[in-house]
Amino acid sequence: MSRLEEQIDLNVPTEVAWRHLHRLEDYPQFVGGVREASAAGDGRARLGVSGTGGDSLDAEFSDRTKARSDTREMTWRTSGGAEITGTCSVLPIDEQHSRVQVRMEYDPAEIRDAFGGPKGFAQVSAIERTVRDDLERFKDLVEREH
Helix, strand or coil: EEEEEEEEEEECHHHHHHHHHHHHHHHHHHHCCCEEEEECCHHHHEEECCCCCCCCHHHHHEEEEEEHHHHHHEEEEEECCEEEEEEEEEEEEEEEEEEEEEEEEHHHHHHHHHHCCCCHHHHHHHHHHHHHHHHHHHHHHHHHHC
């Protein structure tokens, strides 16, 4: 399994970033490769993903707030395709600024089989670049709408 961690600072309060993170209908605007996203009930979501032969990818989401801190976490696990697990944390910097941190674990071979693309180091670099780009688009969306 490969691990990835990326983060970005936002010029919005933690609560604003957290609220936007839960707006599934906005995922196609900032998550690369997602054509559509909708709730499937019971903490589950269905994501229409490009590069999987037009298939959907299911994901289970759960939330928690860490004890003795204002850090909020959303965890997810995909099913019905490449297995990807991850955590998206929203941490307060101060009253008007927050940090979004993404941690993921994935099997590069499964990702390549599901989505195509390069092998080895080039694939890991492409995934890291995609996550960084997703975070930049999330920042732009949230700050523009705030």
